[in-house]
Every structure is written in C-alpha cells, then in structure tokens.
Amino acid sequence: MTISAHTTAPKKTAPNKTPSPCDNKLLNILPKEVFDRMKPNLELVSMPLGKVIYESGVELENIYFPLPGCIVSMLYVLNDGSSAEIAVVGKEGMVGIALFMGGDTTPSRAIVQSAGQAYILKSSYMKDEFSRHTQLQTLFLRYTQALITQMTQTAVCNRHHTVQQQLCRWLLLSLDRLPNNELTMTQELIANMLGVRREGVTEAACKLQAQGLIRYSRGHITILDRPGLEKNVCECYAVVKKEYDRLLVEKIPSMQSARK
Amino acid sequence: MTISAHTTAPKKTAPNKTPSPCDNKLLNILPKEVFDRMKPNLELVSMPLGKVIYESGVELENIYFPLPGCIVSMLYVLNDGSSAEIAVVGKEGMVGIALFMGGDTTPSRAIVQSAGQAYILKSSYMKDEFSRHTQLQTLFLRYTQALITQMTQTAVCNRHHTVQQQLCRWLLLSLDRLPNNELTMTQELIANMLGVRREGVTEAACKLQAQGLIRYSRGHITILDRPGLEKNVCECYAVVKKEYDRLLVEKIPSMQSARK
DNA sequence: ATTTCTATGTGCGGTATCGAACAGACGGTA
DNA sequence: TACCGTCTGTTCGATACCGCACATAGAAAT
Numbered sequence: 390m391t392i393s394a395h396t397t398a399p400k401k402t403a404p405n406k407t408p409s410p411c412d413n414k415l416l417n418i419l420p421k422e423v424f425d426r427m428k429p430n431l432e433l434v435s436m437p438l439g440k441v442i443y444e445s446g447v448e449l450e451n452i453y454f455p456l457p458g459c460i461v462s463m464l465y466v467l468n469d470g471s472s473a474e475i476a477v478v479g480k481e482g483m484v485g486i487a488l489f490m491g492g493d494t495t496p497s498r499a500i501v502q503s504a505g506q507a508y509i510l511k512s513s514y515m516k517d518e519f520s521r522h523t524q525l526q527t528l529f530l531r532y533t534q535a536l537i538t539q540m541t542q543t544a545v546c547n548r549h550h551t552v553q554q555q556l557c558r559w560l561l562l563s564l565d566r567l568p569n570n571e572l573t574m575t576q577e578l579i580a581n582m583l584g585v586r587r588e589g590v591t592e593a594a595c596k597l598q599a600q601g602l603i604r605y606s607r608g609h610i611t612i613l614d615r616p617g618l619e620k621n622v623c624e625c626y627a628v629v630k631k632e633y634d635r636l637l638v639e640k641i642p643s644m645q646s647a648r649k
Numbered sequence: 650m651t652i653s654a655h656t657t658a659p660k661k662t663a664p665n666k667t668p669s670p671c672d673n674k675l676l677n678i679l680p681k682e683v684f685d686r687m688k689p690n691l692e693l694v695s696m697p698l699g700k701v702i703y704e705s706g707v708e709l710e711n712i713y714f715p716l717p718g719c720i721v722s723m724l725y726v727l728n729d730g731s732s733a734e735i736a737v738v739g740k741e742g743m744v745g746i747a748l749f750m751g752g753d754t755t756p757s758r759a760i761v762q763s764a765g766q767a768y769i770l771k772s773s774y775m776k777d778e779f780s781r782h783t784q785l786q787t788l789f790l791r792y793t794q795a796l797i798t799q800m801t802q803t804a805v806c807n808r809h810h811t812v813q814q815q816l817c818r819w820l821l822l823s824l825d826r827l828p829n830n831e832l833t834m835t836q837e838l839i840a841n842m843l844g845v846r847r848e849g850v851t852e853a854a855c856k857l858q859a860q861g862l863i864r865y866s867r868g869h870i871t872i873l874d875r876p877g878l879e880k881n882v883c884e885c886y887a888v889v890k891k892e893y894d895r896l897l898v899e900k901i902p903s904m905q906s907a908r909k
Numbered sequence: 910a911t912t913t914c915t916a917t918g919t920g921c922g923g924t925a926t927c928g929a930a931c932a933g934a935c936g937g938t939a
Numbered sequence: 940t941a942c943c944g945t946c947t948g949t950t951c952g953a954t955a956c957c958g959c960a961c962a963t964a965g966a967a968a969t
Contacts, residue, residue, distance in 0.1 A: 465801060465805045467805065467809060467884065468884055473808040476801075487794060489790070490790045490794040491794060492795075492892075492895075495797075496802075496888050496891075496892060497801060523780065527751055531751040531752060533793070534750040534755075537750075537755075537797060540797065540800050540801050541735045541736075541800050542725070543804045544733060544735055544800060544801075544807050545725045545735070547804055547807035549731060551926095552926075575945085575946065584805075584809060587947090588927085588948085588949085589925090589927085591946095591948060591949090592948090592949095594947090595947090595948075606935085607945080607946055607947075608945090631756075811955075812955085837917095845957090847916095847917085848917095848918085848957085849956065851916095851918060852956095866916095867917075867964090867966070868915090912968080912969075913966100913967085913968075913969090914965105914968090915964100915967095916964085916965080917962100918961105918962080919960100919961085919962075920960090921958105921960090922957105922959095923956105923959105925954100925955090925956085925957095926956095928951105928954100931948100932947100932949080933947085933948075934945100935944105935947090936944090937944090937945100938941100939940100939941085939942075939943095
C-alpha cells in the first residue's frame with residue numbers, strides 16, 4: 390500500500406552530462422528574455438524515488454520543472470488508503486500549478502515516480518513573475534490546459550477502458566518522459582497508480598510480454614516494441630498527446646490578441 | 650445514445666422575476682468596479698435542454714455564466730459513441746475556460762443538461778478583460794482550480810466507487826445548482842453522463858427510492874431526503890464541495906501578494 | 910378510447926475485476 | 940553457499956457491471 394521509497398541510488402542510468410534548464414520543455418520554449426531573467430533563480434535539486442513533492446492540503450513552497458528521466462505522479466489517496474493517479478508530469482511540464490492558479494494547495498498528492506532531477510523556483514518569486522509577465526503567464530496557462538486534458542482523459546479512461554489498455558497508456562506516458570526504453574517500477578507501484586490490484590497489473594503485463602511488447606523483471610520494464618504498445622492502447626493516449634503538442638509550442642499563436 | 654433535445658418549454662418552474670447577473674456566483678463575487686465595467690457587455694441568453702454550448706475541437710465564441718436552474722455538462726464522447734461526464738457547471742461557475750486558458754478549444758463537449766438561462770460574454774471582450782485586470786484573472790483562475798478538482802475527483806470516483814455512489818454524487822451536484830428539489834432528467838441521460846448502462850441507473854435509482862431518498866417518475870426526480878443521499882455518497886462529493894467553498898470567496902486571501 | 914411512443918423495471922448469461930491465499934523466483938546479504 | 944525478503948505468477952470464488960431481450964407503465968397523440 391505504502392510507496393516503498395527504497396531510494397535506488399542512480400547508478401548506471403545517470404549520465405554525467407551537466408543538466409540544463411533547457412532540458413525541461415516548458416523552460417525551453419519560454420521567450421528568451423523571460424528565461425534569462427528567471428535563470429539565476431532556478432535551483433537544481435535531486436528527486437529521489439518516492440519523495441513527496443507536496444501533500445494534500447499542504448501549501449506548496451516551490452514549483453518544480455522535472456528534467457528528462459524524472460517523473461512526478463499526481464495522485465489522490467482515498468480514506469481507505471486506495472489511490473488513483475490523476476496525471477503525470479515529466480520533462481514536458483511542471484509540478485505545482487496551484488501556486489499561480491491561486492489555491493496554493495490541492496487535495497491531491499505529488500510523488501516522485503521515477504528518480505531524477507528537477508529545477509525549482511521559490512513560490513514567492515514564481516507568483517511575482519507570473520502576475521507581472523504576460524508571456525510567461527500565457528505559456529503556463531496553456532500548459533495548465535494541457536494538464537487538464539490529461540486529467541479529464543484519465544477520468545474517461547477509468548470509466549471505459551480495461552486494465553490492459555490503461556497499462557499501455559501508462560507505459561507510453563512514462564516512456565515519453567524518459568531518456569531510454571527502460572523504466573524502474575514494480576507492478577505493485579503501477580497498480581497503486583492505476584488504482585487497480587497488483588494481480589491485475591501482473592495479468593496485463595504478462596499478456597504484453599507474451600506479445601513481445603515489453604520485457605519484465607523484478608522492477609525493471611523494458612519497452613521492446615513501442616508501435617506494438619500503441620496498437621494496444623485506447624484512444625485516450627493520443628487525445629492527450631495531441632493536446633500537449635498543440636498547446637506547448639514555442640511560437641504561441643495569436644498571443645497578440647491580448648491587447649497591450 | 651443521442652441526447653434527445655425535446656426542449657421542454659419552461660412551464661411552472663420558470664419564476665417570472667427578472668434575472669440578474671448577480672445570480673451567478675462568480676459574477677456576484679467579482680469586485681464591484683470590475684463587475685460594473687463588465688455589466689453592459691453581458692447578454693442574457695436562453696439555454697434549452699440539449700443545446701450544445703461547444704463541440705470538441707471547435708473554437709468557443711462566448712463564455713457562459715449559467716443562472717440558477719441552468720446546468721451545463723462537460724462530457725467526452727469516445728469514438729464508439731459512449732461518453733463520460735467530466736464536470737458540471739451551474740450557477741456557481743462558468744463554461745468556456747479554454748478561452749482565457751489560451752487553448753481556445755478542448756477535446757470535450759459542453760451540453761445543457763438542465764434548461765435555464767445564462768449570461769454570456771463575447772470571446773474577444775473576455776480575453777481582453779482577462780489579460781488586463783488582475784482581480785478578474787485571480788478569481789477566474791481560482792475557479793479553474795476548483796473545476797480541476799471536480800475533474801480529478803471524477804477520475805477517482807470512476808475508478809473506485811459504485812454506480813449507486815456515483816449517482817448520489819451526481820444528484821447532489823445537480824441539486825446544488827438548482828432552485829428546488831426537482832430535476833428533469835431521464836435515467837437514459839443520467840446513464841450517458843455517468844458513462845454506465847441505463848439499467849445500472851435504474852437499479853441504483855430503485856434502491857434509493859426504496860430507501861425513501863428520492864421519488865422517480867418518467868423523467869422527473871424529486872429529492873426527498875438530502876441528508877439521506879449524503880449518507881450514501883462517497884467522499885468525492887465533499888472533497889469537491891470543500892474546494893469550491895474554499896476557492897470561491899468574495900475576499901480573496903492574499904491577493905495583494907501579487908505585487909502591483 | 911385507442912394507439913403509439915417513450916421511460917422504466919426485470920431477468921439472464923457473460924466478463925472484468927476484486928479479495929485473498931499461496932507458490933515460485935530472483936537478488937541481495939550473511 | 941545458504942538464507943531471506945521482495946517481486947511476480949497463479950488460482951478460486953465473489954461481485955459489479957455489461958449487453959441483450961423483453962415486459963410494463965405512463966404520457967401524448969389521434
């Protein structure tokens with residue numbers, strides 16, 4: 390039930406090249422002048438597996454921009470201890486939108502699902518910057534809309550699709566945020582994320598393995614055939630991906646519609 | 650499957666008192682000077698049952714502020730025609746957040762679930778006002794966060810709770826947005842919203858009726874025992890309600906943290 | 910009154926998932 | 940090498956929901 394944070398020290402998977410804020414897509418597509426002003430305030434932090442970024446109802450102190458390989462899962466934990474993933478955030482986005490949305494807290498929890506690094510910005514600086522600069526605001530709100538799409542599609546998927554389809558979606562979402570084809574993740578944890586039984590994940594994973602799409606071994610999954618996964622996944626994955634691609638572009642269309 | 654829009658003309662349930670923008674909570678808690686400036690641009694429109702406010706992927710032209718009794722359902726329609734409700738919006742909110750979030754469209758559809766009236770604002774005016782006035786922006790973003798909570802809780806509820814629990818949640822959500830205890834809604838339509846079979850709704854509704862909580866008859870549901878419904882509902886309802894209450898208040902806490 | 914249509918109630922077999930119990934398998938540690 | 944904890948695979952009965960078919964009951968129309 391509890392997320393066992395046995396904090397696997399990054400061994401072979403940590404390439405020694407120095408990270409750059411540009412490795413986060415959101416930071417990368419910020420207009421240059423905004424980015425340059427923000428850069429000195431960015432701080433690089435380590436994101437160990439299982440680390441709780443924020444807890445339900447607790448005020449956020451930073452906003453996080455994960456780097457490739459780092460994935461943060463937003464999930465809701467019910468009174469009986471069962472949980473369900475609401476959205477995942479990786480190198481394409483940020484964690485902590487409640488800061489600039491004005492609520493400061495959310496009823497959900499954010500937890501590191503795949504270890505890595507992230508850049509952070511202090512809450513106060515973030516709020517200030519957000520209220521003052523239209524370009525940053527525009528981009529962050531567009532990102533929020535993309536995130537909303539992921540959340541709503543999760544709702545739809547939970548209602549209508551099988552565990553196997555959802556597992557495929559989950560694997561593809563993860564894959565998109567990782568630098569290679571391997572993810573470190575037990576079936577137990579995946580089950581927590583999807584809000585299903587561990588056995589259900591085992592069964593679905595076995596079927597995928599039998600098809601030669603993935604290889605599974607004690608907490609390590611290797612994706613062997615991505616196109617094959619995409620044949621098994623429900624339409625939800627593509628809907629979300631399309632929205633991310635549409636909304637998160639460098640040149641934001643019609644930004645001048647907001648009259649100065 | 651299709652929403653049969655037989656457009657019941659508002660008979661007895663339409664009180665003849667003239668509507669006011671203040672009947673919409675969001676408009677009501679806007680700071681006076683913002684509201685006064687906006688007022689001449691608000692236009693009252695009729696919202697007949699089944700009317701499609703916006704369609705998946707089609708650019709929005711107006712933002713809608715429903716009045717008491719009017720409920721708009723946001724739902725996603727899958728390729729196979731089945732659907733699932735993502736959120737409902739009534740007198741406490743607005744329809745069309747994608748306008749100021751920057752995406753202009755969403756993959757979902759918005760449809761009038763309970764007939765009534767709404768005030769609308771033209772897209773261009775709305776965008777302009779949003780980018781220029783911090784107070785309005787702050788409130789609308791807080792509303793958006795509340796809406797996000799409703800969406801995510803829908804995802805959780807879809808995963809973990811029974812049809813009966815979800816029906817209770819749905820009835821309470823509707824009730825909160827209506828002026829009386831009666832809602833006009835067939836089981837078929839409710840089933841479309843919840844994304845379950847009509848028979849499933851029948852069964853759940855029968856149980857509630859047997860408990861004396863509701864009375865059901867050919868498209869008319871009367872809530873007889875609201876506290877009784879609240880005993881049957883899952884925790885999801887309260888979580889969402891609490892967030893709406895927290896986020897949508899007249900005096901927004903720490904709004905001055907956004908330095909002028 | 911009769912017809913027609915729509916909404917609701919019911920029954921039945923099929924399926925996906927659950928909950929629980931347990932066996933095997935791999936990897937790290939002693 | 941032997942042990943032990945964790946991860947994975949499998950089984951089994953129970954349950955919730957599905958898909959379908961059909962019966963009944965109101966309401967509206969003729």
